Amino acid sequence: MSTAFPSFIDRRTVVDWLGIAPFMIFALMFLIVPTLYLVMGAFFTPDGDLTFNNIADLFTPSILSAYWISIRVSIASALGGAVIGFFLAWAIVLGGLPGWIRSSLLTFSGVASNFAGVPLAFSFLATLGRTGLVTVLLRDWLGFNLYGTGFNILSFFGLTITYMFFQIPLMVLILTPALDGMKKEWREASEILGASTWQYWRMVALPILWPSLMGTTLLLFANAFGAIATAYALTGSSLNIVPILLYAQIRGDVLHNANLGYALALGMIVITGISNVLYILLRMRAERWQK
Amino acid sequence: MKTSKILAWASLAVGLIYFFVPLIGTLEFSLRMRRGAYSLDAYSTVFSDIQFRSTFGFSMLMALFTIIFGMLLVVPTAYWVRLRLPQMRPVVEFITLLPLVIPAIVIVFGYLRLYNSSSFIPFTGSTQGTNVLLVLSYMTLSLPYMYRSVDTAMRAIDVRTLTEAAEILGAKWPTILFRCIFPNVMSGVLSGAFITFAIVMGEFTMAALLNRPAFGPYLQLIGANRAYEPAALAVIAFAITWLSMGLLQLVSRFSKTAPLRP
Amino acid sequence: MSFLVLNNIKKSFGQTQVVKDFDMSIEKGEFVSFLGPSGCGKTTVLRMIAGFETPSDGTISISGKDQNRLKTNQRNIGMVFQAYALFPNMTVADNVAFGLKVAGKPKAEIDTRVKEMLKLISLEHLAERYPYQMSGGQQQRVALARALAPKPQVLLLDEPLSALDAKIRVSLREEIRQIQRQLGITTVFVTHDQEEALSISDRIVVMNAGRADQIGTPFEIYNRPATRFVASFVGTLNIIEATVVDPAANTVRMGDNVVTLRDSIGAMKSGDKVSVALRPEAGSMSDTAKGDTTITGAVISSHFLGSVIRTKIDIGGNPVSFDTFNAPDVVQPQPGETLSLRFMASDLLLVRD
Numbered sequence: 001m002s003t004a005f006p007s008f009i010d011r012r013t014v015v016d017w018l019g020i021a022p023f024m025i026f027a028l029m030f031l032i033v034p035t036l037y038l039v040m041g042a043f044f045t046p047d048g049d050l051t052f053n054n055i056a057d058l059f060t061p062s063i064l065s066a067y068w069i070s071i072r073v074s075i076a077s078a079l080g081g082a083v084i085g086f087f088l089a090w091a092i093v094l095g096g097l098p099g100w101i102r103s104s105l106l107t108f109s110g111v112a113s114n115f116a117g118v119p120l121a122f123s124f125l126a127t128l129g130r131t132g133l134v135t136v137l138l139r140d141w142l143g144f145n146l147y148g149t150g151f152n153i154l155s156f157f158g159l160t161i162t163y164m165f166f167q168i169p170l171m172v173l174i175l176t177p178a179l180d181g182m183k184k185e186w187r188e189a190s191e192i193l194g195a196s197t198w199q200y201w202r203m204v205a206l207p208i209l210w211p212s213l214m215g216t217t218l219l220l221f222a223n224a225f226g227a228i229a230t231a232y233a234l235t236g237s238s239l240n241i242v243p244i245l246l247y248a249q250i251r252g253d254v255l256h257n258a259n260l261g262y263a264l265a266l267g268m269i270v271i272t273g274i275s276n277v278l279y280i281l282l283r284m285r286a287e288r289w290q291k
Numbered sequence: 292m293k294t295s296k297i298l299a300w301a302s303l304a305v306g307l308i309y310f311f312v313p314l315i316g317t318l319e320f321s322l323r324m325r326r327g328a329y330s331l332d333a334y335s336t337v338f339s340d341i342q343f344r345s346t347f348g349f350s351m352l353m354a355l356f357t358i359i360f361g362m363l364l365v366v367p368t369a370y371w372v373r374l375r376l377p378q379m380r381p382v383v384e385f386i387t388l389l390p391l392v393i394p395a396i397v398i399v400f401g402y403l404r405l406y407n408s409s410s411f412i413p414f415t416g417s418t419q420g421t422n423v424l425l426v427l428s429y430m431t432l433s434l435p436y437m438y439r440s441v442d443t444a445m446r447a448i449d450v451r452t453l454t455e456a457a458e459i460l461g462a463k464w465p466t467i468l469f470r471c472i473f474p475n476v477m478s479g480v481l482s483g484a485f486i487t488f489a490i491v492m493g494e495f496t497m498a499a500l501l502n503r504p505a506f507g508p509y510l511q512l513i514g515a516n517r518a519y520e521p522a523a524l525a526v527i528a529f530a531i532t533w534l535s536m537g538l539l540q541l542v543s544r545f546s547k548t549a550p551l552r553p
Numbered sequence: 554m555s556f557l558v559l560n561n562i563k564k565s566f567g568q569t570q571v572v573k574d575f576d577m578s579i580e581k582g583e584f585v586s587f588l589g590p591s592g593c594g595k596t597t598v599l600r601m602i603a604g605f606e607t608p609s610d611g612t613i614s615i616s617g618k619d620q621n622r623l624k625t626n627q628r629n630i631g632m633v634f635q636a637y638a639l640f641p642n643m644t645v646a647d648n649v650a651f652g653l654k655v656a657g658k659p660k661a662e663i664d665t666r667v668k669e670m671l672k673l674i675s676l677e678h679l680a681e682r683y684p685y686q687m688s689g690g691q692q693q694r695v696a697l698a699r700a701l702a703p704k705p706q707v708l709l710l711d712e713p714l715s716a717l718d719a720k721i722r723v724s725l726r727e728e729i730r731q732i733q734r735q736l737g738i739t740t741v742f743v744t745h746d747q748e749e750a751l752s753i754s755d756r757i758v759v760m761n762a763g764r765a766d767q768i769g770t771p772f773e774i775y776n777r778p779a780t781r782f783v784a785s786f787v788g789t790l791n792i793i794e795a796t797v798v799d800p801a802a803n804t805v806r807m808g809d810n811v812v813t814l815r816d817s818i819g820a821m822k823s824g825d826k827v828s829v830a831l832r833p834e835a836g837s838m839s840d841t842a843k844g845d846t847t848i849t850g851a852v853i854s855s856h857f858l859g860s861v862i863r864t865k866i867d868i869g870g871n872p873v874s875f876d877t878f879n880a881p882d883v884v885q886p887q888p889g890e891t892l893s894l895r896f897m898a899s900d901l902l903l904v905r906d
Contacts, residue, residue, distance in 0.1 A: 034401025
């Protein structure tokens with residue numbers, strides 16, 4: 001190719017770059033500039049002076065607690081989703097279940113991982129709400145008062161198990177290929193070298209799967225952290241998580257400082273960004289091994 | 292061997308309970324509207340609601356525009372990157388993944404600040420402008436899925452050879468793109484379209500913050516004010532998701548059985 | 554009592570019987586190859602020795618001890634797999650140490666043994682590498698060291714060379730044989746490559762459709778194939794369809810030629826069909842060559858292959874190849890000309906179908 005270091009732009013190069021110009025303009029206008037605008041805004045006062053006060057103001061108790069609840073819900077639903085999802089993926093790949101179960105479960109996971117937002121909240125309300133099916137059945141059949149235990153679907157715990165509905169299938173979808181990559185020979189080699197099943201999992205399988213497991217859990221974390229619709233429909237604004245706080249801020253400037261809103265958004269980007277970058281790094285590491 | 296099989300079935304049972312109990316609960320709840328008997332009253336109320344029809348139609352229209360304009364943006368780009376700018380692939384792929392990293396609420400927050408009625412490009416200054424911005428925001432949201440499915444389809448057909456063959460036969464580039472490339476990546480386009488459809492139909496954040504009468508905000512409104520209709524709506528939404536994903540599976544299975552390469 | 558005894562082994566998967574009545578006794582320190590095409594059951598037999606599969610019937614014993622009840626991880630067997638199967642998360646040293654670690658050996662002992670093993674395969678300098686940083690040949694040597702580290706009673710090699718380049722394949726098989734001799738370990742080697750089996754083994758089992766067609770030394774297998782399958786699978790023997798002329802005199806007809814066999818035809822009558830094998834290097838065109846039998850046929854083709862000239866002649870509808878060593882005065886036969894091939898009657902082998 002003659003286009004390595006053009007002294008002056010030749011025609012072909014111009015045409016080449018023009019080809020992706022629409023995409024680049026779109027990405028700049030509707031993805032990058034709006035995000036950068038907020039990121040920059042986080043470091044300025046409404047009058048345009050540079051400041052770190054907005055960032056510092058994030059560390060006030062009410063905002064910190066919003067981040068803290070968000071992080072807890074995200075961690076809890078990511079871990080719960082990861083554990084159950086892992087066992088499910090393991091069951092369909094290595095558990096020796098009939099083949100049709102695998103394909104049905106994968107199809108279903110494709111649907112369920114996309115069934116989020118407002119309708120998901122309705123489903124869990126109809127199931128575990130005060131008059132939901134499970135609540136009623138527990139009361140009528142077993143005489144067990146679910147809400148008497150302090151359980152509430154409109155709470156941290158309720159939100160967590162609702163999020164797990166899309167976290168579990170997402171884990172299944174991402175982890176199944178990783179489990180498929182586990183070679184049968186590794187297991188056989190460890191067995192014939194005298195290792196027990198437990199030793200195989202502890203010394204071979206889990207160390208190999210670790211980057212995938214860790215990475216996917218981080219992805220689930222980011223997935224839950226940015227989600228708002230389910231939480232908003234489920235709890236209204238009674239549960240003070242970051243996306244809902246940001247939503248309220250956009251709607252009515254509840255923080256009374258637009259630039260503090262930018263800082264709130266920046267905080268979200270930083271948290272989801274870090275977990276995604278770690279996910280990509282861990283994934284690269286996992287792929288290196290599974291070649 | 293025995294214990295692992297028991298564990299496998301047990302895991303499956305836990306998974307099935309988790310998946311199916313809420314669905315059964317929702318279905319049961321949606322039938323409870325009439326006192327003392329199961330009925331479809333909730334559904335008939337929903338379907339006869341004028342707002343249901345208008346918001347549903349609005350979201351369908353938005354989904355349609357999103358798919359059309361999204362594909363017009365994504366297919367040529369993916370094609371061009373494969374053909375002429377392979378060195379830009381990592382950059383373009385990184386950009387297409389950004390919407391998974393940046394939460395939707397943050398993106399729309401940026402729009403509201405950048406494109407409000409007093410800015411250089413006042414999208415939100417008019418209803419039509421806001422609708423355009425909504426479609427653009429949906430395109431952003433679905434970018435990761437659209438780009439991935441189209442790019443995968445392109446890898447399978449080897450666009451470079453196809454293009455060179457068409458060029459030798461004297462085809463001009465619009466002909467190449469619309470007559471040779473688009474039809475051959477149709478399976479990818481359709482997969483992307485179905486997933487986009489599922490995303491747009493249920494989307495809440497963008498539409499609510501841009502104040503458009505879409506299906507997502509309508510769902511939220513009903514949820515806040517009614518008892519049984521939300522469950523019926525959840526069942527309908529789930530059916531839409533199933534339909535989109537089912538069609539997606541069908542398309543991808545169909546394209547897999549078609550002999551792509553000898 | 555032999556060291557490794559397979560007694561009347563059968564194995565079925567569902568309706569299909571992949572191993573039928575397999576009997577074999579292997580002596581301590583012996584190197585035995587299972588040779589056969591894919592699907593002949595050789596790998597299944599190996600996997601039953603390893604304990605990955607349970608025989609449907611029959612017993613396997615090592616050093617007089619019945620193995621059927623033992624799990625794989627209790628058998629103390631070493632195995633090398635076709636696809637290396639090194640643990641990707643461990644260094645070379647950790648891979649080799651694995652068997653010793655799970656056996657709970659003290660660290661000092663493990664370290665010494667790992668060093669010893671890496672020295673054996675001459676890869677001491679790569680101890681801290683990961684598998685993905687090494688070539689296929691190096692990985693397979695590590696796999697061998699890993700299998701040998703816990704001092705197994707038997708070493709199983711499941712087509713360990715078939716994923717490697719031709720050149721490395723030859724050098725590694727020599728290395729394997731040399732290490733096996735040095736350690737005196739009883740070894741079972743599965744392969745579909747006859748050259749590999751011939752060059753490396755003390756004895757070869759040629760397997761066909763779940764049965765052992767012939768068990769013998771490489772020399773016996775190559776020179777005295779017992780069945781038509783063995784004759785065609787091992788080497789490049791010619792198989793000639795012949796008709797019995799006189800069973801009492803051991804004469805058969807092939808094309809226009811009537812020849813006398815050394816093997817007894819046995820209970821056959823005149824007119825029966827038999828298969829006769831002839832090695833390509835057994836015959837000669839020269840009238841003065843050693844031999845007591847001559848057959849004549851038309852030349853089909855003749856190819857110059859460098860050190861030899863391979864000529865094919867037609868004997869009663871059977872193409873018969875034979876090789877002539879290249880020499881300055883040699884005349885290459887032309888297609889269509891009639892040619893006589895001279896050899897010893899003892900080179901003609903009667904083979905079972």
